[in-house]
Amino acid sequence: MTAVTEIVMSLMDGVAEETSLPDLLCRDACRRLGLSGAGIALMDSSGVMEQIAGSDERARTLENLQLTLGEGPCIDAYQSGSLVLTPDLSGDGGKRWPGYGPAAQGLGVRAVFCYPLRIGGIRLGVFDIFRDRAGTLEDEELGLALDYADVAILILLHLHSLELERSAAKPVGDSVRAVDPALDNAFRSHPEVHQATGMASVQAGVGLREALLMLRAHAFASDRTLDDVAHDVVDRAIRFS
Amino acid sequence: MILVVDEPVALPVPELAAALDEAHTLEHASRIAAGFALTSLDADVAGVITYDADGSSSALAVTGQVLLDLHAERNALASGPGALPCGSVITVSDTRHGERWPEWSAAAARHGVLSLRLLGLQALRGQAATLDLCSHRADSFGSDDLARHMAGAEHIGLALRLIDRIEHLEQAMQTRDEISRAQGIVMERHSVNAAEAMAFLRRVSQSSQVKVRQLARDLTSEATSGVTDPDVPHKSAPGSHE
Numbered sequence: 001m002t003a004v005t006e007i008v009m010s011l012m013d014g015v016a017e018e019t020s021l022p023d024l025l026c027r028d029a030c031r032r033l034g035l036s037g038a039g040i041a042l043m044d045s046s047g048v049m050e051q052i053a054g055s056d057e058r059a060r061t062l063e064n065l066q067l068t069l070g071e072g073p074c075i076d077a078y079q080s081g082s083l084v085l086t087p088d089l090s091g092d093g094g095k096r097w098p099g100y101g102p103a104a105q106g107l108g109v110r111a112v113f114c115y116p117l118r119i120g121g122i123r124l125g126v127f128d129i130f131r132d133r134a135g136t137l138e139d140e141e142l143g144l145a146l147d148y149a150d151v152a153i154l155i156l157l158h159l160h161s162l163e164l165e166r167s168a169a170k171p172v173g174d175s176v177r178a179v180d181p182a183l184d185n186a187f188r189s190h191p192e193v194h195q196a197t198g199m200a201s202v203q204a205g206v207g208l209r210e211a212l213l214m215l216r217a218h219a220f221a222s223d224r225t226l227d228d229v230a231h232d233v234v235d236r237a238i239r240f241s
Numbered sequence: 242m243i244l245v246v247d248e249p250v251a252l253p254v255p256e257l258a259a260a261l262d263e264a265h266t267l268e269h270a271s272r273i274a275a276g277f278a279l280t281s282l283d284a285d286v287a288g289v290i291t292y293d294a295d296g297s298s299s300a301l302a303v304t305g306q307v308l309l310d311l312h313a314e315r316n317a318l319a320s321g322p323g324a325l326p327c328g329s330v331i332t333v334s335d336t337r338h339g340e341r342w343p344e345w346s347a348a349a350a351r352h353g354v355l356s357l358r359l360l361g362l363q364a365l366r367g368q369a370a371t372l373d374l375c376s377h378r379a380d381s382f383g384s385d386d387l388a389r390h391m392a393g394a395e396h397i398g399l400a401l402r403l404i405d406r407i408e409h410l411e412q413a414m415q416t417r418d419e420i421s422r423a424q425g426i427v428m429e430r431h432s433v434n435a436a437e438a439m440a441f442l443r444r445v446s447q448s449s450q451v452k453v454r455q456l457a458r459d460l461t462s463e464a465t466s467g468v469t470d471p472d473v474p475h476k477s478a479p480g481s482h483e
Binding site for chain 1: 263418
């Protein structure tokens with residue numbers, strides 16, 4: 001049996017439970033790789049992440065931290081298209097991210113490994129795994145984690161195709177975001193960060209990139225998440241002008 | 242990882258997988274695949290071709306102009322080899338004696354292509370697709386290399402389909418996020434909520450015959466440049482034309 005077959009077989013046994021395939025994959029990776037946590041996120045070039053799965057609350061918090069700070073191993077892995085291996089956050093590894101490094105350690109995380117989810121040069125997001133103890137991944141573990149990343153890509157493509165077929169069979173609804181119902185149904189999406197970016201850019205008369213930086217700076221200064229701040233901007237509780 | 246499969250037929254599949262690892266678009270991947278067909282499947286000219294519902298062909302990639310010319314002839318004549326199911330093969334051994342598509346065959350021979358092999362790939366961008374191999378000599382594609390060509394097409398077809406899928410998902414995500422940002426711009430300019438902003442974009446789209454996705458692109462690229470005064474040219478209320 002190939003490693004990928006083993007992973008898929010293992011996921012098939014879990015499917016009966018009320019858990020999404022990406023969540024199952026994260027849990028399975030934790031079990032077989034002896035991890036403290038794992039997560040899958042879709043990303044875009046501005047570093048806005050959309051969480052698809054997390055093995056637990058802390059995995060989600062770690063990704064959220066990077067969304068808010070705009071820095072961290074996931075963002076580096078996505079932008080470079082390469083593996084980002086940080087076996088010890090308390091060493092030089094952590095210094096690479098002045099905001100993320102200490103915050104992740106504050107959550108008890110010591111080692112983080114991020115795999116870009118990509119086929120060729122086209123990137124979708126990241127598969128990130130972490131441990132509470134420092135230490136590198138053995139070659140075999142690195143390879144197995146890569147297999148999990150490959151399966152994660154196939155699952156994301158599969159979920160999208162499923163919803164494309166479903167939405168092709170239904171008439172187009174008129175919801176707030178019926179632009180791409182397949183995408184919305186496949187991946188719970190949060191449009192507010194993007195909406196708030198558009199709003200802030202008009203309010204402050206700046207470009208979208210700068211507007212996102214303003215949102216992040218506001219979140220950082222007020223010790224809140226980017227999601228929360230974006231929500232307040234959309235609710236018109238915060239203005240940038 | 243996904244592309245490497247043990248293959249009894251001698252083909253440099255790992256090289257193909259490594260080359261495709263650089264691909265940034267389906268077109269780019271198709272160029273790489275066509276190049277692979279040239280060096281590893283013994284063609285003088287190769288290409289990846291798709292077919293719309295009417296059967297008209299267009300090229301994702303070709304290694305030589307002559308293949309574009311052949312398909313232009315085919316589309317003009319509405320005759321000639323074309324869309325094939327995945328795994329099927331058509332071989333034209335000598336275009337100077339083409340019986341099935343006489344006019345097209347004569348044209349192919351005039352263009353200097355004397356034999357061809359078309360291999361059906363998996364669908365790309367929702368359309369039937371073929372890998373076309375052309376030779377300047379007659380009888381270049383025999384039964385002895387058929388298995389190798391089919392195995393090559395199988396690898397190329399799977400790899401391109403995977404890139405097709407991921408490109409589709411990536412573009413869908415980009416478009417969706419762009420529309421959300423445009424929604425935010427409209428929400429602020431016109432003091433409306435998210436649903437009203439979306440309805441506004443749809444109305445403008447319908448009355449101006451411009452897709453919502455294009456409207457969003459225009460709005461956000463304007464905002465990215467950061468030079469326009471957000472208030473001056475956009476005083477119109479929701480519902481009026483922009």
